[in-house]
Amino acid sequence: MTKNILILAGGISKERLISLDTGFQVAKELKKNGYKVKISEPDVNLSKNIKIFKPSIIFNALHGQFGEDGYIQTILERFKIPYTHSGVIASSLAMNKIISKKIFTKNKINTPKYIHHSYKKNYFELIKDIEKKLKFPVVVKPINEGSSVNVFICTKKNISKILNSMKIYKEILIEEFIGGREIQVAIMGSTKLGAIELIPKRKFYDYKAKYSKNAKTEHIIPVDLPKNKLNEAMDLSLKAHKIIGCKGVTRSDFKFYRNKFYLLEINTQPGMTKLSLVPEIAKYKGISFIKLIEWILKDATTEK
Template sequence: MTKHVAVLKGGWSAEREVSLVSGAAVAKALRAGGYKVTEIDVEPDIADVLADLKPDVVFNALHGRWGEDGCIQGILEILGLPYTHSGVTASAVAMDKILSKKLFRTVGIPCAEDRLVTREELFAADPLPRPFVVKPFNEGSSVGVVIVQDGTNLSPQMPGPWQSCERLMVEQYIAGRELTVSVMGAQALAVTELRPHEGFYDYDAKYKEGKTDHLLPAPLSETLTAEIMEMAEKAHEVLGCRGVSRADFRLEDKPDGDGVPHILEVNTQPGMTPLSLVPEQAAHVGIGFEELVCWMVEDASCHR
């Protein structure tokens, strides 16, 4: 019997547009793989919609808050529907950047120094020595990220995450190379170096074609490549992730060569757009897009 897959996309987070593209690509690939597919642009009545639809499996292509932070996962658990990606706890903890970094440190993964501050505390005095990064502590896709350099006149009137968030994460800025690693099951696939044409790897650099060069495999020594891949696997495991995740790192620049890789975060709902990194790394190791999304559906489960 053909398996019926509900693909959840869109929603109302800051990452809605990316999720719509991811969901459409996933749905197309699943249909090609022989599944019956229903695409759902998620609204707050999603529990009722799914209860009426009664799919066999849910492919969660949502990004950002509500779709990636344990909320939709909790609904799917209550409905007893197997779903892709990580469960409630792993999703919630990974989305909380402060809490997830506490876990990473317990298994020896280096992290940049950070602080959780209120809007008032940020503008009263620098929470960390400059340069530092200010970001929402519970958003993805580099939404709202601001780098505060020496000479930056930091004020509430500047565009930044403080205009919509009361609690903010402030993190030491690590000058260096941007790296990312996909984990499928428990196995790291590859390391990609990301070189934006200008600025840093922000939302536009991630999702607008031609903004960033993807170096795959990253030009690193075999030893350092293996070390970073092992860190990604450890991060996936300590969070309790399942299915596919993606870990982002900064590799310090040192006068005498590469320094220590520091993990920034783990994304439990990596993008599945034509520019996304997980499909690109999967293809690099011989796994096509259709095979990847079909594997994710067959890996779907509940109760974790």
């Protein structure tokens, strides 16, 4: 039976273009395999599109704010149509890096030390605090963005300028800088799908290192680590996936330094272009792009 799949893509977050790329590629793959597909923006026309197209499943290809943080999931619950990836609460917990780091720490998952800065503290006090708790350099980042948007490595010299440029956020996260390797793990339901190592040619795995072909980030699979060490990262990822209450596919981002894993975040809407990391890990494990998409569709549900 042909299924009608409505793909939600685009949106208003800073990751709009990445989401459209994911949406178009998933649509192309589904069409090639006999599905009826419609792409819709998560805007005022969504309700009309659903009424006319009558999808049996909604594939959420959105990233970032209003797509990955529980807001759109709440709206999708109202339509009572199964949708892919995590539900309302898990999406909002995972998207908020402060809340998810608190949950990681409570559950003995190592994550970089941090300061939650809301611009209420005097600048010099903040610097003193950073020197005492974290030491320079530090990583300054938004609490709820993705794709390394507005993530900066800061020294004592340039932090004032960066902090000023981040005032749009009202609240930010300042983390200790963790050197070493960049390793990411994909979880598929309750299965530890696999891991990949990224070796950026740039200063760190920033937006350009992620999406620009010229940046030439190296992807290493399988990851060159002893089996028990790699299993440790996989176990931590599955644990994070479960305690946050995630569903479907997630990707956990780690730094690996001095034989220790530091979980930076768990992504509930990981990139799903053919060249994205989760599809790359899946392919290595013998799961084709269409098989991965079909698994995600089959896993779609509503919470209520």
